[in-house]
Structures are given as structure tokens and as C-alpha cells.
Amino acid sequence: xxxxxxxxxxxxxVDDLVKHFPAGEGRxxxxxxxxxxxxAAGETLSLVxxxxxxxxxxxxxxxxxxxxxxxxxxxxxxxxxxxxxRAMRPLRRDLQMVFxxxxxxxxxxxxxxxxxEEPLIVHGLGNGRERRERVAWLLQKVGLPADAAGxxxxxxxxxxRQRIGIARALALNPKVIxxxxxxxxxxxxxxxxVLNLLADLKAEFGLAYLxxxxxxxxxxxxxxxxxxxxxxxxxxxxxRDQLWxxxxxxxxxxxxxxxxxxxxLRRRARRPRLEGEIPSPLDPPSGCRFxxxxxxxxxxxxxxxxxxxxxxxxxxxxxxxxxxxxxxLPPTATPAAAPEGPALRALS
Amino acid sequence: xxAFRDFCRRFSRNRAALAGIAILLLVFVMAVSAxxxxxxxxxxxxxxxFVWPGQDREIWLGSDMLGRDLAAGLFHGAKxxxxxxxxxxxxxxxxxxxxxxxxxxxxxxxxxxxxxxxxLFQTIPQFIFAIVVVAxxxxxxxxxxxxxALVSWPSVARLVRGEFLALREREFVQAxxxxxxxxxxxxxxxxxxNALGPIIVTGSLMVATAILTEAGLAxxxxxxxxxxxxxxxxxxxxxxxxxxxxxxxxxxxxxxxTVLALNLVGEGLNDALNPRLKNR
Numbered sequence: 001x002x003x004x005x006x007x008x009x010x011x012x013x014v015d016d017l018v019k020h021f022p023a024g025e026g027r028x029x030x031x032x033x034x035x036x037x038x039x040a041a042g043e044t045l046s047l048v049x050x051x052x053x054x055x056x057x058x059x060x061x062x063x064x065x066x067x068x069x070x071x072x073x074x075x076x077x078x079x080x081x082x083x084x085x086r087a088m089r090p091l092r093r094d095l096q097m098v099f100x101x102x103x104x105x106x107x108x109x110x111x112x113x114x115x116x117e118e119p120l121i122v123h124g125l126g127n128g129r130e131r132r133e134r135v136a137w138l139l140q141k142v143g144l145p146a147d148a149a150g151x152x153x154x155x156x157x158x159x160x161r162q163r164i165g166i167a168r169a170l171a172l173n174p175k176v177i178x179x180x181x182x183x184x185x186x187x188x189x190x191x192x193x194v195l196n197l198l199a200d201l202k203a204e205f206g207l208a209y210l211x212x213x214x215x216x217x218x219x220x221x222x223x224x225x226x227x228x229x230x231x232x233x234x235x236x237x238x239x240r241d242q243l244w245x246x247x248x249x250x251x252x253x254x255x256x257x258x259x260x261x262x263x264x265l266r267r268r269a270r271r272p273r274l275e276g277e278i279p280s281p282l283d284p285p286s287g288c289r290f291x292x293x294x295x296x297x298x299x300x301x302x303x304x305x306x307x308x309x310x311x312x313x314x315x316x317x318x319x320x321x322x323x324x325x326x327x328x329l330p331p332t333a334t335p336a337a338a339p340e341g342p343a344l345r346a347l348s
Numbered sequence: 349x350x351a352f353r354d355f356c357r358r359f360s361r362n363r364a365a366l367a368g369i370a371i372l373l374l375v376f377v378m379a380v381s382a383x384x385x386x387x388x389x390x391x392x393x394x395x396x397x398f399v400w401p402g403q404d405r406e407i408w409l410g411s412d413m414l415g416r417d418l419a420a421g422l423f424h425g426a427k428x429x430x431x432x433x434x435x436x437x438x439x440x441x442x443x444x445x446x447x448x449x450x451x452x453x454x455x456x457x458x459x460x461x462x463x464x465x466x467x468l469f470q471t472i473p474q475f476i477f478a479i480v481v482v483a484x485x486x487x488x489x490x491x492x493x494x495x496x497a498l499v500s501w502p503s504v505a506r507l508v509r510g511e512f513l514a515l516r517e518r519e520f521v522q523a524x525x526x527x528x529x530x531x532x533x534x535x536x537x538x539x540x541x542n543a544l545g546p547i548i549v550t551g552s553l554m555v556a557t558a559i560l561t562e563a564g565l566a567x568x569x570x571x572x573x574x575x576x577x578x579x580x581x582x583x584x585x586x587x588x589x590x591x592x593x594x595x596x597x598x599x600x601x602x603x604x605x606t607v608l609a610l611n612l613v614g615e616g617l618n619d620a621l622n623p624r625l626k627n628r
Binding site: 060063064065085088089092093096097099100101104105106107108109110118119122123152165168171172 | 530533
């Protein structure tokens with residue numbers, strides 16, 4: 001990926017990051033297999049993919065919750081993938097995380113105020129009074145009452161707890177927050193509230209989000225750019241509008257097809273559904289990892305691993321067939337296709 | 349503090365556990381008042397031998413075959429039993445928690461090393477091991493305590509390791525790493541408070557085992573020869589078991605009650621601290 005000299009240095013750069021887990025008997029789980037991406041200040045980049053594709057592992061490896069196998073992660077130009085834990089600590093002030101499960105991510109024995117204060121204590125910021133003031137300010141920023149500080153996590157609902165988790169992530173004034181499925185454990189009714197809170201905070205503090213999700217409707221709502229992951233690799237990365245209007249990778253198209261459209265008038269053209277299961281990351285297929293489920297797979301796909309190549313400005317795809325003539329990929333949703341099935345009959 | 353009040357409410361609902369607390373308090377009062385009620389050495393031969401309980405108002409629990417006051421022995425013995433039981437348990441819990449926490453938190457080679465070391469202790473039957481240790485170290489109160497601690501800590505280490513292995517995977521621990529918290533701080537302030545429940549329960553049951561072990565050692569003559577303990581009295585009364593069974597029965601009953609009480613309290617703590625049964 002060539003960086004334009006006019007463009008400012010991205011705030012977070014992930015370069016060929018690999019995370020393999022040993023699985024016994026010399027076998028290896030290829031959870032994250034050579035991922036490169038860049039995140040600009042104030043941008044939201046979403047990572048989407050099926051469960052098991054390695055998106056959460058990628059987030060946690062960037063966060064150094066797992067030691068990376070190889071590769072590089074730079075935050076504001078500073079390497080953090082292979083530095084000591086001591087050297088890592090100051091870098092963490094720029095990079096924080098919101099976790100998936102708001103019930104598991106807060107220590108049940110620690111008050112909410114203390115949980116939000118902990119990052120400040122660990123980094124030696126402020127005295128007791130200043131820290132308490134900042135906790136109160138953070139609580140107000142995430143829309144929780146000031147008296148929440150003295151209470152325990154179990155006294156709060158899922159949405160409120162996720163607000164607490166967000167306040168904790170904000171405490172150090174980070175530049176980048178990795179949001180690991182921040183709303184997937186929440187009731188649908190409170191999802192929008194939390195997403196709006198994240199959007200407000202992004203605007204107010206100029207935060208950049210790496211937003212990990214499997215929910216395309218959420219991703220479409222929050223993202224500036226989207227990276228699609230399959231079996232530890234990025235198969236397509238594009239701006240949100242490019243991806244939704246012109247998905248190039250057959251996997252992306254299958255994902256978009258699988259997402260329900262809540263409008264019976266916008267029926268889709270029928271296309272073969274994605275079949276089978278995601279292959280085991282213990283033994284990923286040769287060549288293109290998607291070839292075992294790909295409707296367009298040819299012999300070349302078994303031999304040669306496709307690389308991410310630019311299809312248009314800001315839009316890269318890793319597919320041998322995406323650039324062939326004659327396989328012009330049509331837009332996914334065909335508005336008002338032929339009337340068919342009971343849905344339309346019921347309308348007339 | 350709300351959590352503590354909840355705990356007290358749940359604990360006090362358990363009648364058996366309250367009875368256990370009452371018995372333990374009684375034993376504790378016996379231990380504390382021993383020096384005041386029986387200022388003389390319990391080894392002193394103050395009466396005729398084989399005085400049955402109730403025969404003589406002066407020595408209401410009777411005397412043993414050497415004419416020593418059984419009541420004095422019982423009260424002083426309470427002091428020894430409780431002290432050895434609690435001190436040995438405290439030592440075992442501190443050692444076991446430290447080793448288990450390090451093994452469970454760091455996993456990998458640290459875990460392997462510490463657990464193989466722990467298993468080394470577990471392969472020897474506890475009581476036999478305690479006998480060997482006391483025989484080597486010479487019998488004294490301190491050495492008996494050390495021996496009991498030495499044979500008790502491995503089970504704590506295994507328990508704490510298991511708790512740590514499970515808790516360290518929880519997201520709140522990852523969140524602590526994410527904010528840059530150091531290992532020691534995570535172990536002490538994040539994981540340990542969540543593992544305390546099972547440790548306390550095991551500890552309370554371990555006091556009972558320690559008291560039994562001490563009595564067993566004293567019965568075999570491996571207790572401190574200068575200290576009157578319940579096991580010592582039983583060991584002495586063994587020879588006269590058929591003619592004067594009360595000599596063994598009285599301290600034996602005291603051991604039974606104390607151990608029962610500790611088990612009841614342990615059960616009560618388990619029910620009150622175990623979150624899975626919270627809504628029972």
C-alpha cells in the first residue's frame with residue numbers, strides 16, 4: 001500500500017501482523033495471517049467477517065493482549081508489537097479498547113468509579129481529587145449519573161455497563177479505540193443509543209475507531225471504511241459506499257446478500273447462497289482461502305494466493321477473478337425485481 | 349459493603365452454620381480462659397488416678413491414670429488445638445495461594461514447574477508425611493505446625509491455580525492489561541478478590557483437618573512433650589480404654605464437636621459465598 005506523501009501519517013499502522021496459536025502436536029491455528037491496515041485520525045474502520053475469521057483476535061493482538069507472532073503495529077509512529085511491557089505502557093494511553101461483553105469486562109468486586117479511575121492510577125495521572133473529578137466528568141460524558149461511581153457493576157443494565165466500559169476506555173484520552181463487537185451483547189433497543197454515544201464521542205474527541213463487528217447493518221451505520229476478513233486475511237477493503245455499491249470479492253457479495261433487507265419491495269436477484277462452513281484455521285486451504293466455498297473458483301485459485309490489489313482509489317480486493325472481463329459483478333440489491341412470493345401478493 | 353451485608357444475611361439464614369459458630373466460640377472461650385480457670389500446669393498430678401467425672405466436685409471431669417485434672421487438660425488442649433489449627437492453615441493458605449496464583453496467572457513453564465513441585469508433595473500420604481517431618485524436625489509446637497502446613501498447602505495451590513486459570517481469561521482481566529496494569533497489581537487487586545470465596549471455604553475446612561492431624565500426631569506421641577493437647581490425653585488414655593473409657597471419650601468428643609463445627613461453618617461460608625447459589 002503506497003502512502004500518498006500529502007496524506008498525514010495514519011495514526012495506527014498495522015503491517016503484516018501475524019498471530020498463530022500453537023494447537024498441540026505441532027499444529028498451528030492461523031488466526032491472523034498477515035494483516036496490514038491503516039487507520040487515519042478520526043476515522044472509523046470496521047472489520048467484518050463470520051465468527052472465527054480472526055477479527056477479534058486481530059483486535060486483541062493489536063492491543064497486545066496476545067503477543068503477536070510477527071509483524072508490526074505502530075501507534076503515532078511508535079512501534080508497539082515487539083517492545084517490552086514496560087515500554088508498552090505509555091503507548092497504551094493512545095490505544096484503548098471497548099470489550100464485547102459488558103457483563104464480563106467489568107470486575108464485579110470493584111465499584112464503577114474505581115474501575116474508571118484505575119487507568120489514571122496505573123498511569124500515575126493526577127491526585128485523588130483530580131482523578132475523582134475526571135471520573136465524574138467521564139460519567140457525565142457517557143450519560144451516566146454522578147452517583148454511579150459508588151455503585152457496583154451488577155446494579156447496572158447491559159447498556160449502562162457498556163457506557164462504563166466506554167468511560168474507562170476514554171479515561172486516558174486515547175487517540176484510537178478498538179471496539180470489539182461493542183453492541184452485539186446488547187438488546188437491540190439500546191444498541192442505537194450506544195452507537196450514537198460512540199459517534200458523539202468520536203466527533204467531540206476526534207477519536208479513531210477500529211470497529212469489529214459481524215453485524216452488517218451496524219457496520220453500514222458507523223463506518224467510514226470497511227475491511228472484510230476471511231480466515232485470518234483481509235479479502236477486501238474499501239470505503240463503506242464503495243463496498244455497498246460495488247462489492248468485488250465473492251465473499252463480500254455473499255455477506256451482503258445474507259444480510260436481510262427490511263423492505264419487501266427491494267427484493268434481491270437470486271444468487272447462489274454461500275454454502276458450507278468456514279474451513280478450519282488449523283489447516284487453511286491452499287491458494288485462495290475462500291476457494292472451497294467460492295462459486296467462481298478456478299484452478300488458479302488453488303495454486304496461487306491472491307494479493308490485495310487496488311481496483312479503484314481506496315478499494316482493494318484479493319481475488320484473481322475480480323479483475324477479469326466478463327465477470328462484471330453486478331450491484332447486490334436490485335430494486336423492485338420481479339414480483340414473486342407471498343410478500344408482494346399480500347401487499348396488493 | 350452492601351455485598352458484605354448480603355453475605356451476612358445469607359450466612360445467618362443457615363442455622364447449622366450458626367450452630368457451628370456457637371460451638372467454635374465456646375471452644376475459643378475455653379482456650380482463652382484456660383490460663384485463668386486452671387492456672388496450674390495441666391501436667392500436675394493433683395488427685396488420685398481414675399477419678400470418674402462427677403465423683404469429685406473439685407475435679408468435675410475426673411482425672412486420668414496419673415491423677416491429672418482432665419478439665420484442665422481439656423481447656424489447655426483447646427488452646428493448642430485452635431492455635432495449631434489456625435496458624436498451620438494460615439501458613440498453608442498463604443503458601444498455596446502464592447504458588448497457585450503464580451502458576452495460574454503465568455501458565456506455561458512457570459505453571460509446569462510449580463505444579464510438578466506441588467505434586468511432589470501430593471504423592472506422599474498427608475499424615476505419613478507429617479509424621480516423617482515431625483520425626484525429622486523433633487516434636488515441638490512450632491514443628492508440628494510447620495509439618496501440618498507443609499502437608500496442607502498443595503490442595504490450596506491447586507484450587508487457587510484453577511481459579512486463576514479461569515479468571516485470567518475473563519474480559520475484566522484483559523481490560524486491566526489493556527489499561528497497562530502490571531501483573532502484580534492484576535493478581536492482587538483484580539483476580540485474587542474474585543478467588544477469595546473458595547479460598548476461605550477451603551481454609552475453614554482445612555482448620556478442621558489440621559486439628560485432626562495435630563491430635564493424631566499427639567496421640568502417636570509426636571506432639572510437643574511439654575504441651576497438653578487433646579491428642580495427648582487420648583494417647584495416654586488408650587491403655588485404660590476398657591476400664592476408664594471417659595479419659596479418651598472426653599477429649600475425643602471435644603475434637604468431634606470442634607471439627608463438626610468447622611465443617612458446618614465451612615458449608616455455610618460456601619453457600620453464602622458461592623454466587624451460583626445466590627438466588628436459592
